Amino acid sequence: MADFTLTCPIPIAQYPQVLLAHGSGGKLMHNLIEKMIGPAFSNPLLDSRHDGAVFPLNGKLAFTTDSYVVHPLFFPGGDIGRLAVHGTVNDLAMCGARPLYLSAGFILEEGLPMATLWQIVQSMRAAADAAGVQIVTGDTKVVDRGKGDGLFINTAGIGIIEHDHVIAPASVRPGDVLLLNGDIGRHGIAIMAVREGLEFESAIESDTAPLNGVVLKLLDAGVDVHCLRDCTRGGVASTLVEIAEAARARIDIRESAIPVREDVRGACEMLGLDPLYVANEGRFAAFVAPEDADRALAILREFDDSAAIIGQVYDDVPGRVTMKSRIGASRIVDMLSGEQLPRIC
Amino acid sequence: MKYIDEYRDAEAARKFADAIARITTKPWTIMEICGGQTHAIVKFGIDELLPDKITLLHGPGCPVCVTPLELIDKALDIAARPDVIFTSFGDMLRVPGSNADLLSVKAAGGDVRMVYSPLDALKLAQQNPDKQVVFFAVGFETTAPANAMAVYQAAQQGIKNFSILVSHVLVPPAVEAILSSSTNRVQAFLAAGHVCVVVGFEEYVPLAKKYGVPFVVTGFEPVDILQGIYMAVRQLEEGRAEVENQYVRAVRRQGNLSAQQIIREVFEVVPRKWRGIGSIPQSGLGLRAAYAEYDAEKRFGLGELTVEEPPECISGLVLQGVKKPNQCPVFGTLCTPEHPLGATMVSSEGACAAYYRYRREEVVGLQSSVFSREIQVASQQLVVGEGEK
Known part of the structure; x- marks a missing residue:
């Protein structure tokens, strides 16, 4: 949590909205990941900044994925970020697994307010902390304005099964x-x-x-x-x-x-x-x-x-x-x- | 919840069911007119509580089901146009026209929106002055006041880009059509409570007299319906044919006079075609000449269409109470909610949909859940293999 602050680290005055360039692989994308998403989700596996998270696991695993396309992005009692964490955590729980690690894939629509993205990223971090899971790998893409509904999130998750029940x-x-x-x-x-x-x-x-x-x-x-x-x-x-x-x-x-x-x-x-x-x-x-x-x-x-x-x-x-x-x-x-x-x- | 729980109370329901059984000496056939009541009957299993001598027939009171196919085709035609926002109650969106439904027009790029009130459609017209906003005005006397109000307000406020596609029908002429048919089996009617909230129940008095059948204005919860049936059976057993009001908490004899006034201001009585039944004189509402500019059929210059219903569909007979949905040879096979042949299989008020959803096979008499303390016992004494009925 060392780098986790409540103010958006991307200077909003400079980039108040998500631009196509935030997904282009250049400096803006680098900034978005290094200054906002990376620090917000920070944990040793993610912080290694490798192409994927590498970790040992022994035993029976559960693996699941889900995509979140809810409209509106914020609603009484939650937001798309919380849903994206809870939904995948819950799918693992329904397998009888202890959820451990999640991935997070963001599809951002050009023009999405940066403040909105920041709010959702923080919400995901808080939900992950509360559920005892870590977001260890991820991806960000930006699509043209009009080709997304603000923001879509995909999460996948891995959990470990520590009992002999066949829950199905x-x-x-x-x-x-x-x-x-x-x-x-x-x-x-x-x-x-x-x-x-x-x-x-x-x-x-x-x-x-x-x-x-x-x-x-x-x-x-x-x-x-x-x-x-x-x-x-x-x-x-x-x-x-x-x-x-x-x-x-x-x-x-x-x-x-x-x-x-x-x-x-x-x-x-x-x-x-x-x-x-x-x-x-x-x-x-x-x-x-x-x-x-x-x-x-x-x-x-x-x-x-x-x-x-x-x-x-x-x-x-x-x-x-x-x-x-x-x-x-x-x-x-x-x-x-x-x-x-x-x-x- | 007040006005819900007490009318879904198992003990009160049982009391009326027992009372009906006590006074019934002969076989009687009673029709509930409204599709909302049909669904409540099948959903709560009200008919299972009745003595065998009582037969319930399901009437034509489903606005979605009786809206003619050609009018749905006209709706699809308008909704597909690029300058149009087509608005409708949710229930109409899935009803099949000749080749498509409104949801597939939406998927193909038409701007089709579900609204909860015609006044929301009017608001859309104000917000989108460069679009034509059309509202699909279907329904019985229940939806007519709000639809009339939308047109009236459009006229008052000079909103020119709003129109309605009218398919309003009236209950009493349909009841008379059923009573005067040679195939009629109905001996008493449960009149739809919400229709009577608007128009009162004076109109049924001459019908009760002319055809010698009792009418009971009835509500929509299980206890309402059972009490309505009780009152109808009591009249039948006593040889009376009167109009009685079970739904006293909502219905007054003269109805809602201001609602009637706005209907009369905007609409006039016209002949209407009923899907599955045919034309019935003086059985619907159309816009008066003074409001003709709000008539979507005129505005979009739609001519007369002639279309054919699928020959296998017997929804007309179902709507007239001649057949029950499960007596249809294609019920649940060729015709399902996913591939409906007729509107009665689609609407949340259609009789075929009610039977399909709640009663594909008889489930009465299966073993039933046990709770808390009984569970231990049940796990040891579980009776298996009673079989499908």
Whole structure:
């Protein structure tokens, strides 16, 4: 953190916006990396300024990548930088891995305010510190104005697996209990509220958060975890359908057990959206052996007291998610064929 | 949440379901007109709580589903033009025209935008004076007041680059078309609560009398719908054919007079074609002559189009309550939300979409989740292989 300062090290008066030259390989690009991005992410592997990070690792690894194209870049509860760290950290956590190292690839649009880039870079550093990971290699490109949406970020991540569990849809068994680590729908509604200019009494903030802490705690406590999946795009419903299909099992959930905050429910009612399909960035479904369900719930609740047991696995219909409605009838829960579109009346 | 939780309460729902079972002695067929109610029925499984003697038929009250194919083709034509910002409620974007939908026009470069209100479209027109901003004005009496207000304000403020593509339809003429059809099986109607919020329910009184069928103005939550069914069954069992109001928390007999006034100011009653059903006299709204300059069909000089529906699609019969979606030979096979043959498979109010989304096969009677303390027991006593129903 020695070189990590809160003022943008690139003289903004001189270069208030990203220019094509910041990606051209010349002095401007060198400055951008040496003065801003490099020091912000500083760690011994990155500071070696090699073409790649070189490090020893023993054991089973998890490796993942994700690209972030969110609009707007800043939203209540987070920004694209935080998402880019959390998303990849969480994908590693869902493999049951301890996330260690990330890469960061930036695609900048010509004209992006340098102050915006600086804010996002700092936010990534803070998110990486909080999640206990290091950004050890990266890349920067600049595209012509109009050919990007301000800024796109790609991150890839490597984590190490320090246990013998096979955490995957194929490990899901009949009888497994399904838990959710907290209330759903906040990220999607927070983004939509900004995009559509909707105002609520108090801003609904994204739930974006690193999940490696809670997952490692489950594993360290010896909970028999069979499958983990973060409920991002497509929401809880799509996540569960994917797992039911891959596990060739039926997942039955109870509508009244699924935690949804009052303000999110209100926004969904108003917009004609089903919170089951709204995106989350800090929520995951955990399938655990039935005898460990209560213990798993207690651990999840140490991190968020809205965590809940929401369902169970059966083997009578492969690849199906069913839900007991609030009034006690059963129905299918399916993936959506496209985006959720608000209804007319 | 106030006004939601108490109307989704399992115990209250059970109470009405029991009451319906208690008073039902004969088989009755009841139609809910509104697609929003159809979705609530299928989503919450309300029909599963009813005695076998009660059949629910799903009516034509889905604005997206009844908007004629040729009008959607006209929307696609306008939306593809370079000087146009085409605005629409979200639900219309995926509805197939003859060859495409609005989302694919957007992908091909058309400026198609989803708005929540026609007044947002009007704002866009103010912000983009060099563009023609068109709003796709679909819907029943529910959306008519806001659409009328947008045109009225455009006229008041002299906004010339705004127009609407009108496809407004009215509920009572469609109900009468169903009642007067030789294939009609409907013995009672649940009238759509939100339509009655606007226009009241006087219009149903002569229909109830003429055809001897009860009408119950009904809300949209599970307990509303069950209470509406209860009131309809009670009338049927007692041999009454009256107009009753279940949705008293929102609907007054005379409706919303200022909303009616703005509708009358801007629109007049015209004959309309309903997708899947055909032309119904005096069944829609069109812009009055005084507001004709805001008519997108006139502004863009679109002539008459004749287009054919896919022959396999039975959405017309579904909309009239003659067939249920799962009685269609191509339901879930040739016709899915990804490749819809008719609009009823697309809209969030379409009956086919409701059946596809919530009920591809019957799921009633499967083993159900157990919770907290029951889990230990369940893991030991898990019953397997009950099989697909």
